[in-house]
Amino acid sequence: xxxxxIRSSRTTRVPTREAGASNRGLWVAVIAGLVLLALIAAWxxxxxxxxxxxxxxEIQQLQQExxxxxGEGGGPKTIAEATAAVTAMNTIRTKVESLPPHLxxxxxxxxxxxxxxxxxxRIDSYFAASPEKRQAELDRQIDQEEMMRKAxxxxxxxxxxxxxxxxxxxxxxxxxxGTAPGGTTGGGPPAPTGSSSGSSSEESRNKWRKSMIDRTxxxxxxxxxxxxRAMDERREQRGLPGGWGR
Numbered sequence: 001x002x003x004x005x006i007r008s009s010r011t012t013r014v015p016t017r018e019a020g021a022s023n024r025g026l027w028v029a030v031i032a033g034l035v036l037l038a039l040i041a042a043w044x045x046x047x048x049x050x051x052x053x054x055x056x057x058e059i060q061q062l063q064q065e066x067x068x069x070x071g072e073g074g075g076p077k078t079i080a081e082a083t084a085a086v087t088a089m090n091t092i093r094t095k096v097e098s099l100p101p102h103l104x105x106x107x108x109x110x111x112x113x114x115x116x117x118x119x120x121x122r123i124d125s126y127f128a129a130s131p132e133k134r135q136a137e138l139d140r141q142i143d144q145e146e147m148m149r150k151a152x153x154x155x156x157x158x159x160x161x162x163x164x165x166x167x168x169x170x171x172x173x174x175x176x177x178g179t180a181p182g183g184t185t186g187g188g189p190p191a192p193t194g195s196s197s198g199s200s201s202e203e204s205r206n207k208w209r210k211s212m213i214d215r216t217x218x219x220x221x222x223x224x225x226x227x228x229r230a231m232d233e234r235r236e237q238r239g240l241p242g243g244w245g246r
Contacts, residue, residue: 052106059095059107063114066092071118074125075144082144082151090155116215123227138234146240 066088076082096107122141129137213221232242 053103055095055099056103056106059092059099060110062088062092062095063107063111067114067118071114074140075118076147077144079147079150082147083154085148086151086155120220123223126227126230127223134230135234138231139238141231142235142238142240 066085070076070081070085070088076085092111096104099107126134126137126141213224216224235242
């Protein structure tokens with residue numbers, strides 16, 4: 001082959017290699033762009049977080065402090081402790097409502113998990129008691145529920161004196177970031193039967209019960225049904241309306 005032919009062959013191959021490299025670079029850029037868009041969308045939806053917003057950190061700390069203060073030892077034991085728990089609930093609720101929508105899932109998920117753990121602890125406490133002491137355990141939990149109810153009613157009345165509004169409604173039941181009977185903050189059940197939240201609370205209770213059931217095993221569901229039956233029966237014997245999580 002002549003020198004001119006070799007040079008011609010090299011000349012024709014170089015642009016082909018350059019074109020292939022250019023195409024690969026284009027595909028890499030496209031894929032990187034799509035990945036970036038997916039990450040941005042996931043961050044905006046609250047699915048991932050590259051850093052924790054200081055406002056979220058503050059609420060999480062308040063939730064943990066409330067859990068430690070009011071949740072350990074079975075929850076509030078006096079009306080004063082129940083009132084303090086309601087005050088903590090309202091503080092957390094206000095801060096959660098002030099968050100941008102995409103930040104709320106972070107604190108709501110943690111708060112919901114804390115509540116479910118506390119609620120399971122109440123059920124476990126009932127089954128851990130000997131058969132002859134289970135009624136006493138139910139009475140202890142019922143007394144606590146009634147203290148919380150009174151604290152919520154008092155909070156609603158006070159909020160009404162100062163103009164009512166959302167604060168009045170929230171004081172009558174738990175909201176996202178609220179305090180449940182066991183002292184847990186966030187993700188608790190809606191207002192108890194007989195509260196001012198009316199018919200809308202029944203739909204909320206149904207959603208809450210379904211959410212709890214979806215996160216349990218068949219054995220846990222069986223324990224919950226037995227616990228709820230015993231609790232409802234005891235409340236009826238004491239002439240009281242349905243309680244939390246009913």
